[in-house]
Amino acid sequence: QKEVEQNSGPLSVPEGAIASLNCTYSDRGSQSFFWYRQYSGKSPELIMSIYSNGDKEDGRFTAQLNKASQYVSLLIRDSQPSDSATYLCAVRKGGGADGLTFGKGTHLIIQP
Amino acid sequence: GAVVSQHPSRVICKSGTSVKIECRSLDFQATTMFWYRQFPKQSLMLMATSNEGSKATYEQGVEKDKFLINHASLTLSTLTVTSAHPEDSSFYICSAKVGEGQFFGPGTRLTVL
Numbered sequence: 247q248k249e250v251e252q253n254s255g256p257l258s259v260p261e262g263a264i265a266s267l268n269c270t271y272s273d274r275g276s277q278s279f280f281w282y283r284q285y286s287g288k289s290p291e292l293i294m295s296i297y298s299n300g301d302k303e304d305g306r307f308t309a310q311l312n313k314a315s316q317y318v319s320l321l322i323r324d325s326q327p328s329d330s331a332t333y334l335c336a337v338r339k340g341g342g343a344d345g346l347t348f349g350k351g352t353h354l355i356i357q358p
Numbered sequence: 359g360a361v362v363s364q365h366p367s368r369v370i371c372k373s374g375t376s377v378k379i380e381c382r383s384l385d386f387q388a389t390t391m392f393w394y395r396q397f398p399k400q401s402l403m404l405m406a407t408s409n410e411g412s413k414a415t416y417e418q419g420v421e422k423d424k425f426l427i428n429h430a431s432l433t434l435s436t437l438t439v440t441s442a443h444p445e446d447s448s449f450y451i452c453s454a455k456v457g458e459g460q461f462f463g464p465g466t467r468l469t470v471l
Contacts, residue, residue, distance in 0.1 A: 345404040
């Protein structure tokens with residue numbers, strides 16, 4: 247089982263709609279969870295971080311964490327064409343290990 | 359947000375040569391930096407954790423003698439790919455730890471001929 251799993255997509259969403267991105271992780275000891283956006287040929291850009299169960303909202307973005315289900319999601323409201331990118335889910339295990347484990351990413355396409 | 363720079367952004371070299379990549383935190387001090395590698399259509403893979411003033415911690419399967427890491431100051435970490443081969447061609451990205459998160463540099467695309 248892969249440590250961090252994401253559906254690679256592409257996920258196609260009409261402009262103005264809600265894009266829903268999902269991620270599962272295998273290590274129950276994981277403590278910190280991040281969503282990064284990566285445009286083709288560029289490095290990742292941090293969008294959201296979440297550390298406790300529940301929802302966390304920042305502008306058009308909402309991150310959701312359910313540790314019991316080992317599930318993290320990202321909702322993007324009022325999707326814009328500029329949101330088209332690959333979204334990477336990353337997990338930090340804790341216990342002194344600071345490096346991040348990334349999923350392969352979901353390719354999101356916002357259709358004008 | 360915190361700004362991390364990398365140099366060079368792109369490098370092409372011949373097989374057998376060594377390549378040094380620099381990672382700098384521009385407006386903050388970074389005790390801990392990380393080096394990742396990303397092959398086409400793959401996820402970022404952590405190579406090593408670089409701690410200022412001490413030896414780097416390498417992930418399983420990463421050869422420490424091939425990928426030399428030096429973190430001599432609080433704003434600079436370097437990765438040297440020694441005796442590079444075509445299979446080392448990849449996108450190398452550094453990041454700096456800021457609080458609980460990490461901010462990434464723009465990456466270095468290495469092509470080994």
